[in-house]
Amino acid sequence: MASYRQGLHQPGKYHLMTLAESEREGHDRHVPHRHDFFEIVWIQRGHGHVSCDLNGFEYRTNTLLIVSPGQFHAWRRESETEGFIAGFSPDFLAVNSEHPGLLAKMPFLYPENLDPILHLDRVEAGRVDQIFEQFQDLARQDAPGRDDLARGFLLVLLSYMRQLFAHRNQTADTPTRGESELLVQRFRLALEEHIPEVVEVGEFAELLGVSRTHLNNGLRRCTGRSASELIHERMLLEAKRRLLHSSLTIAEIAYELRFQDPSYFGRFFRKYTGVTPGVYRGSMQQELLAG
Structure with a gap:
């Protein structure tokens, strides 16, 4: 698709672009809007505020933010902001939407009592930079297996974010509760x-x-x-x-x-x-x- 010539875009599956590319393509992120897919926004440099539904959060350099399907969100920049946006559909990540076991391990994708934002230190930010840089390299290639590679990068990123959220809350990951936990995640997906x-x-x-x-x-x-x-x-x-x-x-x-x-x-x-x-x-x- 020509409008995403600098990034990755597979309709209904996933996309990756820089914030600058997004703005050049006319995406007005200052106006409240929502999507039917997840977005992970990586702020490498900048400062401002973002509203998600009825809550507001401050972002700054080295900030990760999750936007879930259906959430109204808008941005207010207070300085020049640089970074990446990675989006994906639940079906693409889970491969088979009838058994979203991977999503069941990522409760932070559905922020209810948890702020969907992470402020990272220098070491953590360096690791996230590496993941996005490798993901971006994928956009420059036109080779077989691109979807599988994109899914792999997303899973690496989400798995690392899972660790960061657990560390922030100073608690270990809650052990899975088998069938009931999978049912909860399937129900939440169905709700959305x-x-x-x-x-x-x-x-x-x-x-x-x-x-x-x-x-x-x-x-x-x-x-x-x-x-x-x-x-x-x-x-x-x-x-x-x-x-x-x-x-x-x-x-x-x-x-x-x-x-x-x-x-x-x-x-x-x-x-x-x-x-x-x-x-x-x-x-x-x-x-x-x-x-």
């Missing part, structure tokens, strides 16, 4: 792919090829929450995103999220936030204007 078209527990159980009871038991074992609780949590996030980043009316958002009527959507939203959708939208827009 199918919300809001699919919202019922039974529909997700059917998609995953398990019973409702098996799904709920596995989720409770690993997360302490039921499937319906996690679906509601994800629906609430989607509602907040659309209230904040779209011009749709509250009624239009309600119907897009498959609520029977706007009043039911309002009761749902108020139950979990304490305010109505209209009040939430107004207060958040005032905060954005003030900030």
Whole structure:
């Protein structure tokens, strides 16, 4: 594809480009936007802020950032920024999306209670530089097996990031919990792919090829929450995103999220936030204007 002539781009699979290449191709990262793939952003030099959904983070030289599918994000640079962007689809990394065992070992890809950002020291940054430089060398070659090599570089990078996140939290990696942990990751992938078209527990159980009871038991074992609780949590996030980043009316958002009527959507939203959708939208827009 000509627009990625300096980097790697395999539609629906993965891409690699420098931040400068991204800007030259007209990607306006200052405007809130979202993707259906993961992105790893490596800031080699620079300083500024990035917003991911409802949270904001400062980035500086030697910063790694994860952006998950569906997250609204935007950048505000305070100095010249240099680095790389590597993106990939869940299917490409897992090879077989029905058995995403690799994704199950990478919980930081789905930041919930964990900030999706790492500030590295000089030694750590040097290792990440080497990985991206080798990945970039791949872009200059047109040889068989390129997809396998790209997958290999991504897995090396993600495995190293797994160690960095574990070290930052001063805890060892949690041992896998077998089938239940894989089920959790498959469920989370299904949530990202199918919300809001699919919202019922039974529909997700059917998609995953398990019973409702098996799904709920596995989720409770690993997360302490039921499937319906996690679906509601994800629906609430989607509602907040659309209230904040779209011009749709509250009624239009309600119907897009498959609520029977706007009043039911309002009761749902108020139950979990304490305010109505209209009040939430107004207060958040005032905060954005003030900030």
